[in-house]
Amino acid sequence: MPAARKNGQQTVWFENPPVIVSTATIVGSKEGQGPLGHTFDKVIEDAYYGEKTWERGERRMLQEAMQTAVQRANLQPQNIDFLLAGDLLNQIISANFTARDLGIPFIGLYGACSTMYESMALGAMLIDGGFAENVLIGVSSHNATAERQYRYPTEQGVQRPMYAQWTVTGAAAAVLSRQGTGPVITHATIGKVVDLGQGDPLDMGAAMAPAAADTMARHLSDTGRRPDYYDLFVTGDLGLYGRELALKLMQHRGYDIANRFNDCGVMIYSPDQDVHAGGSGCACSGVVTCGYLIQEIKAGRLKRIFGVGTGALLSPISAQQGETVPGIAHGVVIEGR
Amino acid sequence: MSPAHKQSPAGKTYDAGENMSAVKDDQPLETQKKQYKQMVDEVKPKPRVWRNVFWAFVVGGLIALLGQFLVVFYQSRGLPLSEAGAATSATLVFLAALLTGLGIYDEIARFAGAGSIVPITGFANSMVSPALEYRGEGLVLGVGARLFTVAGPVLVFGIVTAWAVALLYYFFR
Secondary structure: OOOOOEEOOOEEEOOOOOEEEEEEEEEOHHHHHOOOHHHOOEEOOOOOOOOOOHHHHHHHHHHHHHHHHHHHOOOOHHHOOEEEEEEOOHHHHHHHHHHHHHOOOEEEOOEOEOHHHHHHHHHHHHHHOOOOOEEEEEEEEOHHHHHHHHOOOOOOOOOOOOOOOEEOOEEEEEEEEOOOOOOEEEEEEOOOOEOOOOOOOOOHHHHHHHHHHHHHHHHHHHHOOOHHHOOEEEEOOOHHHHHHHHHHHHHHOOOOOHHHEEEHHHHOOOHHHOOOOOEEOHHHHHHHHHHHHHHHHHOOOOOEEEEEEEEEOOOHHHHHOOOOOOEEEEEEEEEOO | OOOHHHOOHHHOOOOOOOOOOOOOOOOOHHHHHHHHHHHHHHHOOOOOHHHHHHHHHHHHHHHHHHHHHHHHHHHHOOOOHHHHHHHHHHHHHHHHHHHHHOOOHHHHHHHHOHHHHOOHHHHHHHHHHHHHHHHHHOHHHHHHHHOOOOHHHHHHHHHHHHHHHHHHHHHHO
16 A cells, blocks of 8 residues: 555655745855855855864854754754754764754764755655654755865866866755744655766766656656646756756656756856856755745745755765766755745 | 846757757666767767867976076076976975965966976975865874875876886896
8 A cells, every 4th residue: 555645656745734934054155156145144255164174164054054044943952853964074974063062853864965855855754744843954065075075185286177066165954844934845756866877976967967857757747747837946966967968858758847947056156157067065955945945935936846956976985996976866845835 | 137047058048959869768777878878978068178288288388487497597506407407396396385375276277287287386286285185184194194195196106117117128228
């Protein structure tokens, strides 16, 4: 027997759609200079954020974003039932160490850059399942900490290919509640790991596009909805070329979303910022969703969106050992209320 | 300001032409992978070879010119040629290390590519950048252990090649 609140193969729906009651975003200076700069709560100019190491700076951003989100929801940390968070660093230290300081029951998540949407989906399930009243979710990434872990030392002089992306420095947090006012989460589509054999660890857009298209197409077939049901399909960090690939893959499956499809990685920087294919990282979909997109939904300019967090599930070791780059994509329907 | 989500993809209009390769999800996975690879190759931007070659030539040439200038300068101050060469190398390494520390060298390298990687300044950059990067993990296990993360392979294969060539020279001269 299929589960009571499951639609089709991969989609769940919520009986009482959980509410996104508050959000908070912090970004670095490059993101602050981008076209969405005015939509973020705080722009920090110092990549260390006054700390001794970049890792500590990233942690401080995450902690501050989370505390702001909790305050804005008029809650205390002890009112939060679960904290769901993740980041890109080994053993998700940014999330773990932040959770240490917050003292909220914590479930650490790793979905690479899809973690924001993974935590939104799981948080909504916890609430609608009756296991939680309030859930705090959050993600962070930092250009310098990610570069050193996945690629080169930051001051190393290298020429990046045009399809490479730029890890977003920032942190995003949101409080999901059973009741309250704000946009609601009505459905979540949990993605499968998809690998079409892309092996270039610098070309993550091409690695993740099949997963993104798979989740979007699966969502539409699970719910029986047509693409024009949504104002916007928005992926996390496919970048310019990954977005083009995902569009084509959708077209091959018979879905035309070209006039209602964008990517947070493309939106967050302008072409003259010389970031090549666009932004990436947990914070990329995190800050664009918790900033710009939620604001547009609240203002009524977007009514219903299908957001898809995209993650490249590689590690530096898997890449060096010649493995291909598997991708994953989790989708969440956010509606204005 | 137009809403950011309505931006067109980098001025390109999306066109699903008839001849585009298609990935059919009812095909076996290996076939899909082949089809997808073809599609990625169509979409992926080609490296701008001529532009990159031009800047590599200009910047690499300028570094070499600076080196030659230094050699002549040190010779004019009374150093014999071999020692003027050593002093030149030391000066270039110092300059590259300084520029790395100031966060300028990687900005140059983004345009110059091989032009700033191949000369001795690139070697200096590849040692100073991990030293800066891993300082947070301490002097011994951070800087000490990671100093050669990028330069290490250059040294290993450089020394092995030198050794092999010397061996050949010894037997066949």
